[in-house]
Amino acid sequence: MTENQTIENKETKNGRRFNKGYFFLAYVPFAIVMVVQTATTLPGLIIATYDISKSGQPSDLNMLMEIFNKKYALWGYIAYCIICIAIFTPWYIKGFVKKSPAVDYKKALGIKPLALSVGVMLCLCFAVSGVFTAIDIMFPEAMNAYKKLMEISSLGTDMSITIVYGILLGPVTEELCFRGLIFGMLEKSNARPLLFIFIQGLLFGIMHMNLEQGLYALVLGMMLGYIRYRYKTVIITIIAHTIFNFVGTIGANFLARIGMNDTMEMVFGAVAIVAAAGLFVLILKDKGLYLKESEYSKALIGVKDD
Secondary structure, eight states: OOHHHHHHHHHHHTTOOOOHHHHHHTHHHHHHHHHHHHHHHHHHHHHHHHHHHHHTOOOOHHHHHHHHHHHTHHHHHHHHHHHHHHHHHHHHIIIIITTSOOBOHHHHTSHHHHHHHHHHHHHHHHHHHHHHHHHHHHOHHHHHHHHHHHHHHOTTTSHHHIIIIIIIIHHHHHIIIIIIIIHHHHHHTTOOHHHHHHHHHHHHHHHTOSHHHHHHHHHHHHHHHHHHHHHOOHHHHHHHHHHHHHIIIIIHHHHHHTTOOHHHHHHHHHHHHHHHHHHHHHHHTOOOOOBOHHHHHHHHTTSSOO
16 A cells, blocks of 8 residues: 555545535636637737738738747747746645645655656657657548648747747646646545546646647646656656657657658657556556655644645
8 A cells, every 4th residue: 555545545534525616726727828828829920910911912821820930929938838837836836835745855856756757758759759650651631730730830840939838938837737736726626536637637638729739648648647646746747748848849850860760660659658658557656755754644644635
């Protein structure tokens, strides 16, 4: 029996019940992310539309997104991240760091948790690439929309957007929202761990607003959610998420330049799926205590909520 299970069993004996308030409040950060993302993107799109009309050129979606990405997208992404981080950071610290059992960061951010978490992310990244390559070969039409979407978004092609948003600010913003606030409130609702890990992963997938990205974002979100559950800190998921985005953008471009072909990507993908499963099993079996001992004893008797 793990320490987390011990806490859960003790809480059940103490008569803790499902908290509907926390459960429904968990969807507020998701709504904030969607609203802020729209509010910071829309002005740039409007100005880009005006630029096209002023030039007298015929307007279409490709031209609109090209102008938007060149002139306005980066600033929209930065504004989105800064606003969300400014809202979520004090909310998370006040509600889920100060009012929860203290994390033993020397252990939670030690070699073993970091190696397992980063390893899973690396394997998942190669697995996604291999699966998408296989789908592209077998069902090329099914991937056309996804390819166009990635071209429009400029992630992986525009280095300024890729580095600033995809690698630096984006993971912090998303982890504070999904593995920070949403995860924390669902956990405090006393829902079963598998349920709240799935819900926050599902919301993470929905946020990407397209089926292809949404499906692998669901898997990514659930893996990050379990890492957060096991190691008790959002810091490790920020690191893991950053590695995933880095390898999936800059790393993918590097592999393409050195001549990795479709067959190699699919082989790497197959190996990565097996490796990811193995590493995830090791995380599941990790019985280390990642709360400080004094705080852990308080959690057992229900003095503080985790």
